[in-house]
Amino acid sequence: QVQLVESGGGLVQAGGSLRLSCAASGSIFGSYAMGWFRQAPGKERDIVASISRSTRNTYYADSVKGRATISRDNAKNTVYLQMNSLKPEDTAVYYCAEARGPFVSRSQSDYVYWGQGTQVTVSS
Secondary structure (H helix, E strand, O other): OOEEEEEOOEEEEOOOOEEEEEEEEOOOHHHOOEEEEEEOOOOOOEEEEEEOOOOOOEEEOOOOOOOEEEEEEOOOOEEEEEEOOOOHHHOEEEEEEEEOOOOOOOOHHHEEEEOOOEEEEEEO
16 A cells, blocks of 8 residues: 655745655656655645656646755655745645646646645745
8 A cells, every 4th residue: 555654844934945755655766757845825736846757857836946846766665845934824734645647747637646744934
């Protein structure tokens, strides 16, 4: 059974940085694309970033482009999301997810397994 466990969330001041991690177990991690999504209070869950299995291709939502970097270490079965210049509007629960295929995707329906989420709160 695939399990995804996020960590690294917390409270940070605007302008600060956070590095989220997502450790996977029970899957052939290097075979699948991975994604980070977020859900703010009262809003739908949206894509933040996605990375292909080879790391060659990435996708970023416009809202985080230039401030976020997604990366993965297939040897450690871990995907990361580095967020810089954080804004109050980045406050959300952040989820990592494993795709059903190797390619970058921004569609939630392309992701099969989901973590429980980690809270990120950015104070102004």
